[in-house]
Each structure stands twice: as C-alpha cells, then as structure tokens.
C-alpha cells in the first residue's frame with residue numbers, strides 16, 4: 001500500500017510547525033509499548049515492524065499533500081521544509097514475531113522531534129493492529145495444535161486492514177490465506193474452497209461438484225452444506241471423489257460451514273472412510289475462534305483444516321491494542337508523563353530491556369527494564385510495589401532492543417513473513433505453558449533496574465504538585 005507522510009494526525013503537523021518556528025529542533029526519544037495484553041491473555045506477538053521500516057525508508061509528503069496543507073493554513077517556510085521531509089532517525093526494537101508483554105518498551109525511536117512526531121500515528125496504527133491480529137492468530141494456532149489454519153477474513157475485515165491482518169495472521173501461525181493480494185505481496189501461501197453461490201447457480205449440486213472438479217482437480221475442496229450435508233452434499237462429494245480417482249486425481253477435501261461441526265465432522269469422516277476416501281480432508285468454517293476450535297478438539301472432531309475469518313481479522317472481542325508512544329528523553333534530558341493512575345506513569349530515559357532466560361534457555365517469566373547505559377542488572381523491582389523484587393544474577397540476560405534502523409536506513413536484511421513466523425514459533429516455544437492458557441494466565445513479571453527506578457522517582461518528585 002502507498003503511504004505518504006500525510007498519513008498522520010493533524011496535531012503532529014501543528015506541533016511540528018511550532019518546533020520548526022522555534023528552532024533549534026530538539027532530539028527526542030520515544031517509547032512504543034502497550035498497557036494490557038489483548039484478549040485477557042498472558043502475552044502478545046509483536047508484528048508490523050518490517051512494514052513500518054519499509055515505509056519509513058521512503059516516506060515523503062506528496063505534492064498534493066503539500067498543497068492540501070497550504071490550503072489549511074500552514075506557513076510557507078514550514079511547507080518548504082516538509083517538501084524535503086525524510087525520516088532520518090534511529091530505531092531500536094524487539095524483533096518482529098517476538099513474544100512481548102505490557103508496560104515495557106517494545107520499540108524506541110530516536111530522531112529530531114518533528115520527524116519522531118510525524119511518524120507516530122502511522123507507527124502506532126501499523127504496530128497496534130498487526131500485533132493485535134498476530135496475537136489472536138497465535139491463540140487460534142494454540143487451540144488448533146498441528147491442524148492447518150486458513151485465513152478467510154478479508155471480506156469481514158475493517159476495510160484495507162484485511163491486507164495487514166493476513167500478514168499478521170501468518171506471523172501468528174496461520175498456514176495460508178484466501179487474500180490474494182496479501183499472498184502475492186508477502187509471499188504467503190494462498191488457498192481456498194468454493195462458495196454456496198457456485199452450487200446455487202446450478203440446478204443440480206452433483207453437476208456443480210463435477211464441473212468444479214473437472215476444471216480445478218488440484219486442491220479441490222467441495223462445500224457440502226448448501227442443501228443437506230449428510231444426505232446430499234457428502235454423498236455427491238463422494239461420487240465426485242470416486243470419479244476423480246478414475247481420472248487419476250484426488251479430491252483434497254470437503255468443507256462444512258454450518259450446523260454442529262463436531263457431530264457433522266465425525267459423521268463425515270466415517271462416510272468418507274467407509275468409501276475408502278481416508279485421504280479426503282475435512283475443512284470446517286463458520287464463526288470459529290480459539291474457544292470454538294479448542295472445544296471442537298476436546299469433542300474429538302476430526303477436522304483437518306480450520307477456516308477462520310471474522311474473529312481473526314477483527315481481533316474480536318478486542319477492538320484495538322492499546323499501544324502508546326511516549327516521550328522519554330529530550331535533548332539528552334529525561335522526560336516523564338505523570339498520571340493519577342500510577343500504572344500510566346511513563347518511564348524516562350533511553351532504555352534497554354533484558355529478558356531472563358533459565359539454564360535451559362526457556363523464558364523464566366521476567367523482563368527487566370534498565371537505563372540504556374547500564375550493563376549488568378543484578379536486581380529488578382516491581383514498578384510500583386517496592387516489596388516485590390527479583391535477584392537476576394542466576395539468569396542469562398538477553399537484550400531485546402536491537403538497532404533496526406539508523407539515519408533512516410534499515411540495518412538488518414529484509415525478513416520474509418515465513419522467517420518471521422518461524423522466529424515467532426521458536427520464541428513462543430520458550431514461553432512456559434502457564435502464560436499461554438486462556439483463563440487467568442500467569443502474569444509475566446516486568447521490573448525496573450534500581451537506577452531506572454531511582455531516576456523515575458526523582459522525576460515524579462520534581463513534577464509533583
């Protein structure tokens with residue numbers, strides 16, 4: 001998709017005009033983080049980074065953006081500056097696909113404050129959405145275990161969000177998408193079955209299946225619930241599967257899209273097996289999510305492929321990830337945002353986040369936030385409850401924020417969606433099961449180093465009325 005630098009909120013530009021007029025423009029550090037895990041879960045999957053970096057590398061205002069801003073009261077000399085606008089900042093970030101947790105920096109932007117503000121809206125828009133959907137996808141993957149997952153959501157997505165949802169779904173563990181454009185652009189496997197309309201357009205269901213199988217013998221999946229699944233759709237599909245065998249082809253599957261999917265999939269499996277069609281797979285769809293799939297597995301439903309649409313690409317029931325972008329340093333000086341709600345007090349300074357690994361390389365369940373300049377963190381304390389602390393000497397500590405962009409250019413080679421998905425899977429495998437359960441998951445610990453906590457407390461005291 002084509003983004004220009006006007007893909008931002010107006011207030012970023014009105015603030016930027018003032019920064020420009022009152023030169024010199026200062027150097028800012030902003031933190032990206034979210035406050036709550038989506039879906040009341042125990043973790044999130046960080047997604048959208050590669051898209052953000054790719055857009056930032058070439059971000060510009062178009063000439064029509066400039067004339068729009070001219071008509072809306074922006075000063076001539078500021079518009080001259082915007083004509084040459086480029087993002088020339090540096091970004092430190094967690095790796096895309098990593099397992100991340102609330103209230104710790106996931107990404108840090110260092111740039112002149114005009115550039116840092118103008119990119120804020122796009123960065124939040126992309127990271128919040130893709131992280132939400134990748135997390136949903138990962139939960140669905142957790143329920144589906146090793147079965148195949150197909151994203152069918154584009155038609156129900158929030159407009160063009162469907163494009164990024166398909167990418168994020170692949171990062172979170174989906175195997176394939178019905179979304180042709182996303183599959184083409186991101187090199188994701190594309191697949192699909194057939195719609196009810198195809199069968200309805202024929203007088204006869206059997207003829208519809210025959211034609212489909214003749215013209216699409218490879219990866220042929222027949223939708224069997226248009227009239228009556230067990231009495232019509234499935235017997236017709238079995239007839240066509242046998243005809244395909246005589247042509248040297250194999251029916252890939254049948255799709256169930258209504259009714260009791262556990263009951264129907266068991267009956268379907270039996271009828272297919274009785275017809276010596278053990279290789280024909282069962283695809284199920286219809287308002288699936290992680291809970292329905294978990295229940296279907298528990299009921300022993302022999303479903304091989306789950307097609308998931310609405311609940312995946314809209315991140316249902318969570319409308320958005322609450323990711324924010326907060327100023328933590330300006331011209332080398334720490335900055336803080338206070339709040340009545342202690343959880344919302346921001347953390348000053350440029351920082352590093354360390355993940356604690358146990359002797360087996362598994363995540364222990366704690367990330368420590370420290371000043372960037374600190375090197376060895378021996379203890380972390382809870383951000384607000386001073387009675388809670390953890391000694392860190394026994395852990396291997398992994399620094400999570402790595403430089404991914406310098407002076408506006410990416411510092412790491414492009415990673416494909418498949419590579420990011422594989423990385424995500426390997427990271428999730430290091431997270432103990434108790435953080436992955438859907439109900440009351442274990443709470444992952446986030447702590448502050450002594451020095452950072454001291455700096456924060458000093459600034460809180462300084463700004464308190």
Ligand SMILES: Nc1ncnc2c1ncn2[C@@H]1O[C@H](COP(=O)(O)OP(=O)(O)OP(=O)(O)O)[C@@H](O)[C@H]1O
Nearest residue numbers: 257258259260261262263285286287288292295296
């Ligand atoms: N065995 C099952 N256990 C738990 N949930 C199921 C089972 N079978 C289907 N579901 C889910 O229950 C919901 C059923 O919704 P609904 O009643 O609208 O579907 P339907 O009976 O197929 O109706 P329609 O023909 O309008 O699609 C869906 O979310 C579906 O995925």
Ligand SMILES: O=P(O)(O)OC[C@H]1O[C@H](OP(=O)(O)OP(=O)(O)O)[C@H](O)[C@@H]1O
Nearest residue numbers: 152195196257285286287288308309310
């Ligand atoms: O239920 P979701 O998880 O959102 O999955 C996608 C749904 O979209 C399609 O239905 P639709 O009625 O749009 O088209 P159809 O005529 O092909 O069934 C498909 O058959 C699924 O039921």
Ligand SMILES: O=C(O)c1cccnc1
Nearest residue numbers: 152153178191192193194
């Ligand atoms: O390929 C399918 O079966 C499909 C694709 C999109 C939406 N519903 C179904």
